[in-house]
Amino acid sequence: MNIEKIRKDFPILNEKKAPIYFDNACMTLKPVQVINKMNEYYEQYPACGGRSHHRLAEKVTEETMKARKEIANFFNAKNEREIIFTRNTTEGINLVANSIRWNKGDIILTSDKEHNSNLIPWIVAKNRGLRHEIFKFNDVEDFKKKIKGVRLVSIVHTSNVDGSSNNVHEMIKIAHENNASVLLDAAQSAPHKSVDVRKLDVDFMVASGHKMLGPSGMGVLYGKMHLLEELNQFLVGGDTVKNSHYHTFEPEDIPERFEAGLQNYAGMIGFAEAVRYLKKVGLKDIEEHELKLNAQLTDAFNNLGITILGPKDPKLRSGVVGFNVGQMNPHDVALMLNTHNIMIRSGMHCVHSWFNAHKINGSARASFYLYNTSEEVEEMIKRMREIVKLR
Amino acid sequence: MVICLIALPIFAILGIFSLKYRQLAWEAFHCLFKTVQLKPCDTGIDQRIKSKYTAKLMWWPGLARAFYKYFAVLSWIFVILMLVSTYFTGVGVYNYEKYGNCNGPDSNAFCIFNVVKPNQEECSATGVKQTLYPDKVKIEGYPVRGDPNAKLTIVEYGCFSCPYTKEAEPVVRQILQDYHDVNLVYHDVPLSIHKYSIEAAEAALCAKDQDKYWAYHDILFDKQNLLNDTVFYDFAQELNLNVTQFKECYSTKKYEAEINQSYANALDVGIYGTPTFFIKQANLVGPQKYKTFKAIIEDNLG
Ligand SMILES: Cc1ncc(COP(=O)(O)O)c(C=O)c1O
Numbered sequence A: 001m002n003i004e005k006i007r008k009d010f011p012i013l014n015e016k017k018a019p020i021y022f023d024n025a026c027m028t029l030k031p032v033q034v035i036n037k038m039n040e041y042y043e044q045y046p047a048c049g050g051r052s053h054h055r056l057a058e059k060v061t062e063e064t065m066k067a068r069k070e071i072a073n074f075f076n077a078k079n080e081r082e083i084i085f086t087r088n089t090t091e092g093i094n095l096v097a098n099s100i101r102w103n104k105g106d107i108i109l110t111s112d113k114e115h116n117s118n119l120i121p122w123i124v125a126k127n128r129g130l131r132h133e134i135f136k137f138n139d140v141e142d143f144k145k146k147i148k149g150v151r152l153v154s155i156v157h158t159s160n161v162d163g164s165s166n167n168v169h170e171m172i173k174i175a176h177e178n179n180a181s182v183l184l185d186a187a188q189s190a191p192h193k194s195v196d197v198r199k200l201d202v203d204f205m206v207a208s209g210h211k212m213l214g215p216s217g218m219g220v221l222y223g224k225m226h227l228l229e230e231l232n233q234f235l236v237g238g239d240t241v242k243n244s245h246y247h248t249f250e251p252e253d254i255p256e257r258f259e260a261g262l263q264n265y266a267g268m269i270g271f272a273e274a275v276r277y278l279k280k281v282g283l284k285d286i287e288e289h290e291l292k293l294n295a296q297l298t299d300a301f302n303n304l305g306i307t308i309l310g311p312k313d314p315k316l317r318s319g320v321v322g323f324n325v326g327q328m329n330p331h332d333v334a335l336m337l338n339t340h341n342i343m344i345r346s347g348m349h350c351v352h353s354w355f356n357a358h359k360i361n362g363s364a365r366a367s368f369y370l371y372n373t374s375e376e377v378e379e380m381i382k383r384m385r386e387i388v389k390l391r
Numbered sequence B: 001m002v003i004c005l006i007a008l009p010i011f012a013i014l015g016i017f018s019l020k021y022r023q024l025a026w027e028a029f030h031c032l033f034k035t036v037q038l039k040p041c042d043t044g045i046d047q048r049i050k051s052k053y054t055a056k057l058m059w060w061p062g063l064a065r066a067f068y069k070y071f072a073v074l075s076w077i078f079v080i081l082m083l084v085s086t087y088f089t090g091v092g093v094y095n096y097e098k099y100g101n102c103n104g105p106d107s108n109a110f111c112i113f114n115v116v117k118p119n120q121e122e123c124s125a126t127g128v129k130q131t132l133y134p135d136k137v138k139i140e141g142y143p144v145r146g147d148p149n150a151k152l153t154i155v156e157y158g159c160f161s162c163p164y165t166k167e168a169e170p171v172v173r174q175i176l177q178d179y180h181d182v183n184l185v186y187h188d189v190p191l192s193i194h195k196y197s198i199e200a201a202e203a204a205l206c207a208k209d210q211d212k213y214w215a216y217h218d219i220l221f222d223k224q225n226l227l228n229d230t231v232f233y234d235f236a237q238e239l240n241l242n243v244t245q246f247k248e249c250y251s252t253k254k255y256e257a258e259i260n261q262s263y264a265n266a267l268d269v270g271i272y273g274t275p276t277f278f279i280k281q282a283n284l285v286g287p288q289k290y291k292t293f294k295a296i297i298e299d300n301l302g
Helices: A003-008 A030-043 A055-073 A089-099 A121-128 A140-146 A166-179 A225-229 A265-281 A283-304 A331-341 A352-357 A373-389 B005-014 B020-035 B046-057 B061-069 B071-098 B112-115 B163-178 B199-211 B213-222 B232-236 B243-251 B256-269 B291-299
Strands: A083-084 A107-111 A130-134 A151-158 A179-184 A204-208 A217-221 A240-242 A250-251 A320-324 A345-347 A363-367 B152-158 B184-186 B276-280 B282-285
Touching: A030 A055, A030 A151, A030 A265, A055 A083, A055 A179, A055 A265, A083 A089, A083 B112, A089 A121, A089 A151, A089 A204, A089 A283, A107 A121, A121 A130, A130 A140, A140 A166, A140 A179, A166 A179, A166 A283, A179 B152, A217 A225, A265 A283, A283 A320, A283 A373, A320 B046, A331 A345, A331 A363, A331 A373, A331 B184, A352 B152, A352 B163, B005 B020, B005 B046, B020 B046, B046 B061, B046 B071, B061 B071, B152 B163, B152 B291, B163 B184, B163 B213, B163 B291, B184 B256, B199 B213, B199 B232, B199 B243, B282 B291
Parallel strands: A107 A130, A107 A151, A151 A179, A179 A204, B152 B184
Antiparallel strands: A083 A217, A204 A217, A240 A250, A320 A363, A345 A363, B152 B276, B276 B282
16 A cells, blocks of 8 residues: 555645644545546536436436446445435434334334434434433443344444444344344444445445545445335435325335435545545555554553543554543644644544543544554654643 | 633624634634623633644743643733723823823823824924923013913924924914913924025014014915025015015024024924924924814813
8 A cells, every 4th residue: 555646646635734634534535536526527417317318417327327336336235226325424324214114112222332423313213202222332242131122223333432343243143133123334434444234234334425535425325125125215305206196106216215306416426436446445455554553643642641542452443543631621632733733633523422421521533544644643643742741 | 711802802803804703703702701601611712722822832841831721810811911901002092082192292202103193293303202301491582472471381393494383383373363371482493404494583583673573473384385595575575574674684693693592492302393382291293183282271271
C-alpha cells in the first residue's frame, strides 16, 4: 500500500496547509476519482433514472445499475437487488424499523453502546407497543441471556466511541438459533474491514458511504431478499409503485420499492466509485495500516498517562482512539489541536446513553484512515505532549 | 462566562459585515444571557476562545497552563478593564464632542480622535506640540475687543497671515456678538513662515494709533489673500485713516519692539501654533466650532 500515491488522490491533502485529518469515523475525505465520477453525471447525463426513455435517462439507469452491482459485490450480497440506496446509516435503520410488519410486544435487542441512530428509532418504537431490551456490548453471555423471544437484534458492529467490536459472528449465530433476525450497523466497520453479508449470514446491514470515501449523504441498506419481500413500504410515492388507481396501487419491484422519489444518482455512482477505490487498495491493507497507527498513538498515550477508552490492545480498537486527558474537557483538547491543524472529534459522539450511564463527560477521538501517516500521528503526539502539561 | 461580554461587541461589529460573525455574536449574546442567569454557557464560544489562545501560548507551557487554569479569573479582569476603558472612552468622546479635545478643555495632551479626524489644525510656530502655560498669558497693553470690564476674556494668539487664524475669525466674532460678558484680547504672533506677517502686525498697530485697530484687524483677515507690499496703504485709505500718519508709522517700524514683546510672550506661554485661545485655564489650538467656545464660556460664566 503506497500511502504517498494514495494521498495524491485526495485534493485536500495536496493543499498548502493540508489538514491532519483524524475525524474519519465521522466523515472521510473524498478521492478525486469519486469527485470526477460524480461530475461525470452532472456534466454528461444529469437526467433521471428509471422513468424516461431517452439516451440520457438510459445512461443514468445503466450507471446506477452498475453502481448497485459494485456495492453488492463489495458486501458480497447474492443479488444486487438486495442493495437499497439510502441517505445514510440512520435512514437505513429507520427504514427497517418502520417497515417490518411488527406484532405488538415484539422485542428489539440492542447493545448498551449504540449510536443514537440505532437507539432512538427503538425508543420511538415503544409507542407502537414494541419492547426494547439492552445487553452489554460484546458480552456474548449477556446476549444469550437476553435473546429469548427477541424478534430483531439491532447491533453495532464496530463502536464509534472506542473502535471495539461486537462479536457479531457469534451473536448472529445465536440470534438465528433463537429465530431472531439481525440488523447490523456497519457504519464503522464497512469502511475498515471486509463485511461479508453472506459469510456473516446477517439479515440486514446498514452503512454510510460518506464514512468510506463516498459522497456525503449517501448510504446503503442490505437485506436478504426474502426479508425485503416481507417488508411494508415506509416512504412511498413516485418510483415506489408500478401502477396506481385512486384507491389502490401496485408496488414497484425491490429495491426501487424502497427508494422513494427521484434519487441522488450522482451519489450512487460516486459511492460505487468509492468502494471500487477501496477494493483496489485492499481492505486488508487498510485495516493493517490503521492498526499500526493506532498502536503508535496508543503507545505514546500510555506513556503520557492519557486514558484510552475501550480495550487496552490497539488491535481490538480498529482505527479509533477514544481518549481523555485527566479531567480536561475533551472539547478543549479538540479545539487546541485544531489550532495546530489537527482535526479530531470531541463530545459524546452521538452515544450519549453510554456516556451518561458510565458517568463520563464525553471524550476526544482520533480516527484513522488509509491516507493518514505515521508522521501525522507523530505531530499529534507532539501536540498532546504540550496539552498534557495543562492538567 | 463573562468573556462573552468582550466577545459580544467585537463580534457584533464584525457581524455587520459577515454572517459568520453574526452567528458568533449570537452565540456570545446567548452565552452572556446564560451567564447573567448564573447558568453555564452552552454554545461553547468561551471554550473556543480559551482553547485557541491556550494553544497559541504553548511555546511557554507555564503561561499556557496558567491561562488555561485561570481563564475565568482572567476573563473577569479583562471584563473589568473593558468596562473601565469603555468608561474612559465615553468620557473622551463626550469631551471631544463638547470641547473638541478628548482630555477635556484644560488639556492639550494627545487626543486620538484628532488624529483620526483632525479638527485642530494650526499654523505651526515651533514645529512640535508642547505644553502650554496659561498662567504666563499677558493681557495688559494688548488690544481688547468688546467690553473692557467683561467677566470673561478670551485671549487669542494669532497671526494675520495664517489661514487657520482667518478660519477661526467668524466664530470668534460671532461669540463676541452673542456674549456681551466676554471680550477678546488679541496677541499678534507674526510667524516668519508666512509672508507679510510682520508687516501686517505693524500695520495693525499703526491703525491703533488712529483708534482703528479692530477695523484694520478685520480687513487684514477678510482680505488676507490680497496681502502684498503696498496693500497696507490701500487698507488704510479704505478705512479713512490719515494715510500720511499711517505711512510715517509703518515705514519707521514704530511698533517693532511691541511686536517682539508680543512674540516673546507667545514663546513664554508655549504657543506652538496659531491660533491658540485661552479662556482662563482652558486652551484651544486651531480653529474651533462655535459649540466648543460656547461650552467653555458657559462653564465659566456659570
Ligand atoms: C456506529 C454508527 N452508527 C450510525 C452512525 C450514523 O451514521 P449516519 O450519520 O451516516 O447516518 C454512525 C455515524 O457516526 C456511527 O458511527
